[in-house]
Amino acid sequence: MLTLIVFTPLLAGVFVLCMQREQLNAIRRAAFFLSLIPFALSLDMLLGFDATNGGMQFVESFAWIPQFNIRYQVGVDGLSLWLVLLTTFLTPLVLLAARSDVHKRLKEYMFFMLALETGMLGAFVALDLFLFYVFWEVMLVPMYFLIGVWGGARRIYAAIKFVLFTMVGGLLMLVAILYLATHAQAGQPSFDLLHLYDVSLPMEAQRWLFAAFALAFAIKVPMFPLHTWLPDAHVEAPTGGSVILAGILLKLGTYGFLRFAIPLFPVAAAEATPYIATLAVIGIVYGALVAMVQPDLKKLVAYSSVSHLGFVMLGLFALNPQGVMGGIYQMLNHGLSTGALFLLVGVLYERRHTRLIAEFGGLWKQMPKYAVCFLIVMLSSIGLPGLNGFVGEFLILMGAFKAQPWLAAVATSGVVLGAVYMLWMFQRVMFGPLTNPANATLPDLSSVERAVLIPLLVMIVLMGVYPAPFLSRMEPAVTAYLARIEKKMAAVDAPSAMFAKGAVDP
Amino acid sequence: MIAATPVAWLVLLPVLLLTGTALLVMVTDLWMEGPDRDGLGWLGIVGLAVTAVASITLWNQGETGFGGMMSVDRYALFFNLIFCLAAGLTLLMSMSYLELTDIRVGDYYTLILFATVGMMVMAAATDLIVIFLGLEVMSIAVYVLAGIWRRQLRSTEAALKYFLLGAFATGFLLFGIAMLYGATGSTTLNVIAGHLAKAGGEQRMLATIGMALLLIGFGFKVAAVPFHAWTPDVYEGAPTSITALMAVGVKAAAFAAFTRVFLHGLAGLSGDWSVVLWGLAVLTMTVGNVVAVLQQNIKRMLAYSSIAHAGYLLVGMVANGENGGSAVLFYLLGYALMNLGAFAVVMALGKRGEPNERLEDYAGVGFRHPFLGFAMAIFMLSLAGVPPLVGFAGKFYLFAAAVKSGYIGLAVIGVLNSVVSMYYYVGVLVQMYMTEGSADVPSPTTRPYLLATMLVTVIATILLGVFPSGAYEFARQAFLSLG
Numbered sequence: 001m002l003t004l005i006v007f008t009p010l011l012a013g014v015f016v017l018c019m020q021r022e023q024l025n026a027i028r029r030a031a032f033f034l035s036l037i038p039f040a041l042s043l044d045m046l047l048g049f050d051a052t053n054g055g056m057q058f059v060e061s062f063a064w065i066p067q068f069n070i071r072y073q074v075g076v077d078g079l080s081l082w083l084v085l086l087t088t089f090l091t092p093l094v095l096l097a098a099r100s101d102v103h104k105r106l107k108e109y110m111f112f113m114l115a116l117e118t119g120m121l122g123a124f125v126a127l128d129l130f131l132f133y134v135f136w137e138v139m140l141v142p143m144y145f146l147i148g149v150w151g152g153a154r155r156i157y158a159a160i161k162f163v164l165f166t167m168v169g170g171l172l173m174l175v176a177i178l179y180l181a182t183h184a185q186a187g188q189p190s191f192d193l194l195h196l197y198d199v200s201l202p203m204e205a206q207r208w209l210f211a212a213f214a215l216a217f218a219i220k221v222p223m224f225p226l227h228t229w230l231p232d233a234h235v236e237a238p239t240g241g242s243v244i245l246a247g248i249l250l251k252l253g254t255y256g257f258l259r260f261a262i263p264l265f266p267v268a269a270a271e272a273t274p275y276i277a278t279l280a281v282i283g284i285v286y287g288a289l290v291a292m293v294q295p296d297l298k299k300l301v302a303y304s305s306v307s308h309l310g311f312v313m314l315g316l317f318a319l320n321p322q323g324v325m326g327g328i329y330q331m332l333n334h335g336l337s338t339g340a341l342f343l344l345v346g347v348l349y350e351r352r353h354t355r356l357i358a359e360f361g362g363l364w365k366q367m368p369k370y371a372v373c374f375l376i377v378m379l380s381s382i383g384l385p386g387l388n389g390f391v392g393e394f395l396i397l398m399g400a401f402k403a404q405p406w407l408a409a410v411a412t413s414g415v416v417l418g419a420v421y422m423l424w425m426f427q428r429v430m431f432g433p434l435t436n437p438a439n440a441t442l443p444d445l446s447s448v449e450r451a452v453l454i455p456l457l458v459m460i461v462l463m464g465v466y467p468a469p470f471l472s473r474m475e476p477a478v479t480a481y482l483a484r485i486e487k488k489m490a491a492v493d494a495p496s497a498m499f500a501k502g503a504v505d506p
Numbered sequence: 507m508i509a510a511t512p513v514a515w516l517v518l519l520p521v522l523l524l525t526g527t528a529l530l531v532m533v534t535d536l537w538m539e540g541p542d543r544d545g546l547g548w549l550g551i552v553g554l555a556v557t558a559v560a561s562i563t564l565w566n567q568g569e570t571g572f573g574g575m576m577s578v579d580r581y582a583l584f585f586n587l588i589f590c591l592a593a594g595l596t597l598l599m600s601m602s603y604l605e606l607t608d609i610r611v612g613d614y615y616t617l618i619l620f621a622t623v624g625m626m627v628m629a630a631a632t633d634l635i636v637i638f639l640g641l642e643v644m645s646i647a648v649y650v651l652a653g654i655w656r657r658q659l660r661s662t663e664a665a666l667k668y669f670l671l672g673a674f675a676t677g678f679l680l681f682g683i684a685m686l687y688g689a690t691g692s693t694t695l696n697v698i699a700g701h702l703a704k705a706g707g708e709q710r711m712l713a714t715i716g717m718a719l720l721l722i723g724f725g726f727k728v729a730a731v732p733f734h735a736w737t738p739d740v741y742e743g744a745p746t747s748i749t750a751l752m753a754v755g756v757k758a759a760a761f762a763a764f765t766r767v768f769l770h771g772l773a774g775l776s777g778d779w780s781v782v783l784w785g786l787a788v789l790t791m792t793v794g795n796v797v798a799v800l801q802q803n804i805k806r807m808l809a810y811s812s813i814a815h816a817g818y819l820l821v822g823m824v825a826n827g828e829n830g831g832s833a834v835l836f837y838l839l840g841y842a843l844m845n846l847g848a849f850a851v852v853m854a855l856g857k858r859g860e861p862n863e864r865l866e867d868y869a870g871v872g873f874r875h876p877f878l879g880f881a882m883a884i885f886m887l888s889l890a891g892v893p894p895l896v897g898f899a900g901k902f903y904l905f906a907a908a909v910k911s912g913y914i915g916l917a918v919i920g921v922l923n924s925v926v927s928m929y930y931y932v933g934v935l936v937q938m939y940m941t942e943g944s945a946d947v948p949s950p951t952t953r954p955y956l957l958a959t960m961l962v963t964v965i966a967t968i969l970l971g972v973f974p975s976g977a978y979e980f981a982r983q984a985f986l987s988l989g
Contacts, residue, residue: 130902145935
């Protein structure tokens with residue numbers, strides 16, 4: 001089941017790649033409809049998901065590289081379930097949006113998008129560290145092409161920067177994975193995540209390993225001060241690339257903390273919490289302040305991502321049920337809201353070929369449907385009650401206040417700042433007189449654009465007014481997750497004999 | 507006193523088969539007329555295939571012959587397969603390449619086959635003198651091959667450089683062999699290993715000096731920094747197909763002997779050489795990768811990248827033990843596939859009179875020749891170590907062995923080097939897919955042999971990357987047959 005969900009996009013991509021280059025409409029249609037298959041499959045999985053079970057479900061496991069005890073092992077639990085759905089939900093929308101924003105090499109664009117989906121889904125469901133690493137790195141390649149081929153003027157610089165930043169973190173993590181797998185216990189190496197959860201490591205090793213994992217994930221999140229690749233990548237990427245990047249790819253960083261860095265090395269994580277939480281709060285405030293002064297809409301949204309992901313990190317590192325659930329919920333929210341924001345910015349860019357806020361003004365009169373969509377998405381992004389963003393931010397702040405009241409207090413100011421820059425931006429773009437004559441003829445949303453945006457708006461409202469079904473499926477997993485961490489922290493400093501062998505490096 | 511040992515025909519079987527093929531090609535060349543000489547190439551490929559099959563059938567019956575001077579253990583057979591693969595694909599892609607040059611076909615094919623014979627002798631040799639013999643058989647053939655495109659000045663220059671420096675390195679190697687003979691009274695690896703286990707004082711010192719001299723000789727052949735200076739010039743100047751053979755076959759043969767001598771024969775000195783190799787590995791990886799970033803010519807870039815790959819392989823040797831050795835063998839196999847493929851693409855881009863070897867010549871190729879671009883992208887990403895391609899699997903095994911043996915620092919330096927290498931490999935992709943170019947290149951489909959080479963290597967690069975465990979198991983068994 002999971003294997004099918006993970007690999008159908010890739011197969012669909014290969015199928016699209018084999019089509020005739022000239023049949024643009026056929027390619028669009030095929031890619032879109034084929035991408036609905038994994039979505040349907042994942043909905044089916046959602047129906048079969050046991051909401052009371054906090055453990056792994058739909059597990060599939062086969063030997064892959066027996067000499068190193070590497071297994072092809074996948075499964076979902078309440079932590080990853082919704083991220084899988086987010087991925088399968090957003091990808092068809094992005095492919096549909098490609099109707100208006102991709103003008104060259106459509107076939108290859110569709111292929112890379114679908115291949116990227118396979119990489120992301122695989123990373124979300126992998127339960128073997130080696131397998132996870134493979135998916136983690138595989139994602140780089142399509143994203144690199146998406147930015148580099150279909151991006152803006154400085155796309156090559158942005159693409160290479162993205163690849164190099166991510167690779168530095170990823171490869172150091174690989175060394176950590178190797179160390180963990182070969183040294184964690186006597187005898188056979190093991191890459192099995194569920195097994196490694198139960199291994200307790202001495203402090204010294206935990207600190208180093210946590211540092212390596214945390215670096216990789218922090219780059220991906222991206223946490224301040226490792227965020228510099230993000231605005232470049234976002235601004236240069238095509239609209240679809242930005243949506244996927246912000247909507248899903250960044251979640252892999254926070255998911256990595258949730259799934260690997262924290263539960264594998266909980267004591268080191270607890271030690272690092274003050275620093276990480278501080279960086280997260282700096283990210284929240286810094287991201288918001290920088291977003292405020294951006295003249296470019298897309299950059300504004302990109303920096304707002306830095307701010308929002310700071311909230312997610314703050315929640316995850318609160319290490320209590322509210323914080324963690326809020327963090328996961330906020331990951332989904334950010335995927336939907338920011339994805340929608342990038343799509344909306346893309347709509348404007350499509351029409352005017354500029355994203356400068358100063359170029360617009362008074363658009364409400366000209367494009368009322370567009371303005372209403374934008375309004376809802378923007379309000380969700382700043383966390384208006386009744387929309388999804390509120391639920392996540394509320395839970396996170398609740399958890400954070402329990403864990404670190406002072407940091408939470410500062411973070412709250414980020415909420416205010418978020419409202420400031422968003423509302424100010426909205427006002428400058430939408431209200432006032434229609435000053436720029438170039439905007440006087442802009443058409444309102446087309447039917448395709450509406451078809452892309454409406455599912456997102458529905459989800460934004462649904463998750464805001466009725467969060468129960470989402471939260472209830474997370475809760476058992478979060479409880480089990482925190483219990484495991486607690487147990488492991490209690491059992492700390494039982495040094496395993498393997499680590500007594502020091503390093504041999506001269 | 508020379509005892510008459512019975513001739514161990516089985517030990518010689520692969521070597522004899524291939525020598526026979528080489529002679530046959532040489533003689534047939536005399537009777538062939540007309541411009542179409544593909545038949546000679548096919549004859550060579552058939553001979554290589556037969557040799558490979560013979561090697562596979564010997565897998566379960568390792569045998570030592572000539573008083574312990576040669577052995578067809580699984581180790582040698584594994585390398586035989588790499589050599590047959592490398593030489594076979596070189597022949598295959600040459601058939602499309604030679605029509606663009608004025609290279610004499612018959613000599614060319616014969617020399618490639620003789621070079622392969624030398625490689626096989628090197629891998630099977632369990633005696634330093636026989637290793638030397640194999641090395642010379644291989645090297646002399648390759649010296650000539652490097653300069654075989656006589657109208658090209660740079661080809662001649664490459665041959666001369668390679669020959670002079672190669673002779674120099676051979677001197678070091680011989681001197682080292684002499685020292686080891688002086689220390690232990692034998693040139694046979696088993697005997698040397700036995701002596702070193704209990705040697706002390708002066709003997710040990712002499713052996714250590716011998717070991718250091720051997721290290722220089724092998725370091726030259728595998729192009730390890732600081733013995734690498736010849737590589738870029740020779741790789742650039744030689745005909746591209748020969749560059750491929752040098753980067754893959756010669757390097758694998760040198761590593762075959764290098765690994766056997768150090769990990770088996772000189773295991774008693776591992777305390778001494780592992781420190782030196784550690785340093786060499788770091789230097790080789792770093793210099794190779796950093797200088798590769800600066801290259802504008804694709805053949806020079808691949809030359810420096812092959813230096814860097816020698817550095818990764820040294821990591822496996824430092825890691826020692828079962829994991830390290832098996833990783834080296836597996837890596838050489840994967841490296842052969844992806845590098846041969848990359849050179850095939852380089853050849854496909856050239857046309858008569860215009861080698862198109864500058865990076866700018868790759869501008870826009872990705873979309874104008876989708877398969878060519880796709881193949882090159884796969885090779886570049888695999889060389890950079892992106893999963894799930896064979897280059898990643900190879901690096902994974904190497905670094906896993908290093909980490910397992912406690913060389914964490916070395917593994918970290920290795921992965922940071924991979925990041926640097928990503929920069930220049932991706933640079934090729936940038937040219938191919940992200941810049942508009944106008945270079946007009948004949949489509950590879952018009953040259954079926956090149957296309958076939960690329961197809962084989964692309965498929966193998968992907969397959970061995972996704973399912974590496976079978977090949978790794980072979981490599982492990984091969985390595986375990988040592989000693």
